[in-house]
Amino acid sequence: MKIALHGLSLKAESLPDIEELFLELGRHQIEILVTEPLDRALKMSGNKKLSYWLIENQEELEAVDFLISIGGDGTLLDAVCLVGSLEIPILGLNTGRLGFLATVATDRIAEAIRHLVNGNFQIESRSMISLESSRKLFNGFNFALNEFTIHKRDTSSMITVHTYIDGKYLNSYWADGLIVSTPTGSTGYSLSCGGPLITPGAKSFVITPVSPHNLNVRPIIISDDCEVSFEIEGRSEKFLISLDSRSTSISSEVKLSVKKELFSAKLVKLPHYHFFDTLRQKLNWGFDMRN
Numbered sequence: 001m002k003i004a005l006h007g008l009s010l011k012a013e014s015l016p017d018i019e020e021l022f023l024e025l026g027r028h029q030i031e032i033l034v035t036e037p038l039d040r041a042l043k044m045s046g047n048k049k050l051s052y053w054l055i056e057n058q059e060e061l062e063a064v065d066f067l068i069s070i071g072g073d074g075t076l077l078d079a080v081c082l083v084g085s086l087e088i089p090i091l092g093l094n095t096g097r098l099g100f101l102a103t104v105a106t107d108r109i110a111e112a113i114r115h116l117v118n119g120n121f122q123i124e125s126r127s128m129i130s131l132e133s134s135r136k137l138f139n140g141f142n143f144a145l146n147e148f149t150i151h152k153r154d155t156s157s158m159i160t161v162h163t164y165i166d167g168k169y170l171n172s173y174w175a176d177g178l179i180v181s182t183p184t185g186s187t188g189y190s191l192s193c194g195g196p197l198i199t200p201g202a203k204s205f206v207i208t209p210v211s212p213h214n215l216n217v218r219p220i221i222i223s224d225d226c227e228v229s230f231e232i233e234g235r236s237e238k239f240l241i242s243l244d245s246r247s248t249s250i251s252s253e254v255k256l257s258v259k260k261e262l263f264s265a266k267l268v269k270l271p272h273y274h275f276f277d278t279l280r281q282k283l284n285w286g287f288d289m290r291n
Contacts, residue, residue, distance in 0.1 A: 001117070002031045002063055004055060004088075006079045007038040007070035010045050014095045017106040018042075018070065021093065022050050024113040033064060035082065064088055066116060066268065072096020073188075077244045080128075080145045080265045089123050091116070091268040100187045100282060101145075103273055115270050122269040126184045126200055127224055128261035131243060135254050143261045144243035146185030150232060150256075151177035151210065151240040153249060158213055159234035165226050170207075173217065177210035177240075180228055180258050184265075187279075195219045200275055205260075229257035 003025060010018065025032050032052040034042070039054050055061055061082075069079040069092045076092045083090065091112065092102030104112045115121050131142040152159045161173045181190035183198040186206055191197065195208035196219060207228065208219040222228070232239050232252045240247055241256065250256075280286055 001028075001065050002033060003116075004033045004035065004061065004064040004067045005038055005052070005070060006035040006067055006075070006082060007041055008075050008078060009071070010038075010041040011095065012045070014070075014106075015045060015047060017093075017095060017109065018047075019050070020106075020109050021068070021070070021113075022052075024110050026051075028113060028117045030113075030117075033060065038070065061088070062086060066091060068093055069102060070095060071102065072099060073101045074245055076101045077145055081141055081143075081244070081246070083265075084141070084143070085263045087263055087266050089266045089268050091270075100278060101184070101267070103278065104270065112270060116268070120271060124200065124267045124269045126265040126267055127182055127203070128263070128265055129180060129182050129205070129243075129258050130261040131241075132257045132259070133250075133254055134256075135250075137241075137248055137250070137254075138243055138246055141246070142243065144185075144246075145182065145265050146188050146244045147179050147181040147190060147242075148258045149177060149179050149189065149210075149240075149242045149247075150230060151242070152234060153236055153238050153240045155234070155236045157235045159232060159236075159239060162231040162233070163207065164229045165222060167227075167229070170220075171217070173209045174213035175209040175211055175217075178230070179206075179208040179210060181206045181208060182224075187282075190219070193219075196221065197279070224260040227257055227259040229255075232256075 033055050034052045067088050067090050069076040093104045094102035128143050161178045163170045179190050183200050183202045186198040190208040193208050203224050204221050206221050238249045
């Protein structure tokens, strides 16, 4: 078995957990491959006793059975971008904070590796969103697991986002921006802007305005079979668009539309994990916050 490890940075307090992860993988005679960002982080930490192979090209990544993301949800989103259409199953080891996607706690490393080796897990397919544009953007990595966002740039003035679903006019949003979120992304930026929570298996997108001028404008849930297109107006000539944590500046002349991506993100689901449990734990549901 080959397992790739991916991380963007390492905190000093996380090094013992990394060493335990390497120890458990070695104990099961698993070949360890490491991505370049994690290799740099390990070298910066001064740790020279860990043995692994460096992934230097896409062909080496294609031979991997699983990828373990080491960090928080942001690191896992970066891992999804790295894997792309290869659909390599991803397991998130949470050394970050919230952990909606990176669900394996550091005190369960040995248990998690044992489940992987024994095949005691499920693969959960998470739908993704794809961006189509009249100009090449994001170096061709035009997909996201959480959301696509349009946002104002360098001005306090609102923007107007004329929005169409399958070519039919929906609404003109006067707002700071607009979010089109997947079910996975419904627990992120969309939620903070008043969007609903959606279970991961739902075949839907949610369109959520960011600070809308009209208070009667609310998020709307649509089928993920739809194509959503936009026309943007504002006092500024430039606007920001983002796919998860990646953003770029565009002009209003660029044509934009989003739809469901043809491939999906494959997340490893270990025993005794459920999305509802995560909601209760991360959002403190069921707790009396007055006490």
